[in-house]
Amino acid sequence: MKTRNQAKRKRQPYGQDDTNKEAGDDPKANGTLANITPQKGINKFQKRVASRGLKGKDINFDSASKLESLSKGKEKQVKVNIGSQNIPKAELENSAPLNTDDGKSSMQVKSESEDVMADSDWEDGPNSNLNSEIDHQNHISNNISIEIDASPGDNTAKRKPVRRASAEEKEVAELVHRTHLLCLLARGRVIDSACNDPLIQASLLSLLPTKFLKLSEATNLTVDALTPLVNWFHSSFRVRSSSSDKSFHSALATALGTQEGTPEEVAALSVAMFRSLNLLTRFVSILDAASLKPDADKSDDMSPRRKTGTGVFQSSTIMVTRSNEPSTSSNKQFPPLDVDHIASIHNKQTPETSSKPSCQSQSQSQTISPVDDQSNERRVDLGSKRKGDLEFEMQMQMALSATATKTSEISNTDSFKKLKKIKCEEDPSSSSSSSISTAIGSRKVGAPLYWAEVYLNGKWVHVDTINATIDGENKVEALVAACKTSLRYVVAFNGQGAKDVTRRYCAKWYKIASHRVNSTWWDAVLAPLKDLESKTTQGIGLSDNLRNERASLEDMELETKALTEPLPTNQQAYRSHHLYAIERWLTKYQILHPKGPILGFCSGHPVYPRASVQILHTKEKWLREGLQLKVNELPVKVLERSVKVNKGKVTDEDDCVGPTGTIHLYGKWQTEPLCLPHAQNGIVPKNERGQVDVWSEKCLPPGTVHLGFPRIFNIAKKLNVDYAPAMVGFEFKNGRSYPLYNGIVVCSEFKDMILDAYGEEEERRGEEERRKSEAKALSRWYQLLSSIVTRQRLNNRYAKPEEVSSCHKNDVGKTNDSFDHCSTSVNTQDVQKLVSLQENDDVAQTFEDDHEHVFVNGSLDVENSVRKKSCRCGFSIEVEEM
DNA sequence: TTGCAGGAATAACCTTTGAAACCG
């Protein structure tokens, strides 16, 4: 049996910690990719999309987003439906005492709308004082909408209504997120396997200048040795922002032929090239999955692409679907610090780009122009791009043109010279930002989404040929952030396997942790892939030992990185930081134990390791976990009992804070495994209520067992065995909690005896039930047939001769029909006997008269102490047995 | 302009073992 609490825990938790606890629900049992089906997510997602299409008028996303745009000062007419409580403003004003369940939101809307509507037509509306109560009710029950004419000057519209995601929306978002992740993983594996194609590798080798061929024989390659190769590749392969609908493998071949492709293809080609040179190489991709949080997807969900069903799941280029995050401000396109040079380009380029954009940039501006037919590139929804976005994209394209065509014939304006100059001055890694490629349809333009990792001298080295960057793992995060992409999952693919290497590229794990899916699930998904990845011997014949060493070395490296994260400088980060904590952000039920060591300070607050944070519980709650307090332990924290507990009781007594007015909390270190009194002489130790609280098996007194069967207490009682009702939880109803019982607790030695007797008793009960139901059926047949016989007899006696024959026929027909339907449950012979009995004149005579029923004792229902008595005429009554 | 702190708002979670009135 499930208590309410247990049932409620199905709800999706917010926190990361809680998320991990939820692992039990996850499809991790078999750990293979095939077993972790995205079907549930797809179904829910489709359902949601479908429902969105129909529910345009609801207060949900649609209205909320309309109001949101209203708040941004655009003049719009907005319809607001407040669920079923849609009351015109005039009524709202005149019905102050109106007490509705949703009264709060009604009033809220009212106050927020008052000024908005001051100039509206509402003033001319009918006087609601004239409305009768009935009219009023009608208004409420009919779905009336409020129309608001908002003008930019309205200051009440400044504050947009806050609509928060429900638990269901969160669940859907998470399922979509998981499904998307699985799709992206699958995509990564496709690319990885394409990189192993011998034909492609051979073609790449044939393209390679001979001086690089010797790299394949070198043993101790350094980063520097790779630089010329990377530069050569960077200059030989151009990044194009379009994609085709071809399979990835053939698209890759095409890209190889034209030496031009999407970032994904170019990165894949670079991986293939390294592999062709016998370098152990991974294809690395940022899995930019749909957001885990519902709100972040709001703008996306409204986009036509998803609405028409050609979204993430059907796109052939999953990696480059549109951004999930709404663009908020053009200024945010560039971070202030780490990528200063981008900002400098931004500043320098703006006047020139706006005045004379190059033809190249125009031809590449398919993300801006909705009517670009110059190429067969996919058309992309304009969405809600603003001036800042457009500017940014133009500048990006300028930058792109500058690098992608630096050896070609395209205009060689001053701006390009400047770009190149900047590029040369900067170190190779930061130059990447000026030569950022463009992902089609993405507002996360230029984010490095794909690169390679080459295994050099015992270390996986970041190699981004698209941006001509080597060993720039520390810069990826800043670049990604600069391009409004989130670096939540960085996955390295190799040998049909995959490994999460996010840690290598992420300095501030606490910032992304909450945007990542439940780690238990993710680890379970990756476990088989990680195995495949570590087993791969791509190009190098490694022994098992060496491979394991390599894998564990990397694991250690990532682990070290995870454990040595720098202290955040803002306090808020410590609220849910996985490594550090400060005292002020601890909850009521948390404490630092031991209080130390101090790892540093943040705004004057000492920083402690998160591992020192301990959960506190009351004595009772520890008991439920099978733990009891050690002797002489004092509470580490004492809380004032909440007002509610004292409410309704005599306040005078409770004003003085005594032991009853406080809550004593203890830490786990103050507890020990539960040591309950042992059952003795067949007597079950009971609590003060004469029962046993069975929160779990741990809470059972030693020597006893829990028999969770209905009615089993009867058996124990009958056998004269000592027992206690098993209280298994609470049901919360009507503002109160009721204990839930499930079976009994008895001493172990009686277990078999009771179970045997219970089995027999249940068998007997089942038999009795069946017998009763048969008897009931028989009795009903009896009644039916009696009435038919009576009717027939009346007809025979009083009806005219011609009617008799027809009536007789009808009745017989009816009876036969009934037999056809019910003969299975009732012995037909019995019924026939009854019929013949009733046809006997003597009996018929009895019924014919206004006879007095004569009841004979029928069956007794033992459970309800009800005896059923029947008259021979078929009439029966139920009598309670005293 | 940006990031942070702090406050406010909100959704979800957690709570956790009758009593008074009535009637026969």
Place this chain on the structure above:
DNA sequence: ACGGTTTCTTTGGTTATTCCTGCA
């Protein structure tokens, strides 16, 4: 007076999270 039955009632405090505002 007593014992059994019916009716009443349908939380609200705490926490996590997010949004907003003001400030540096």
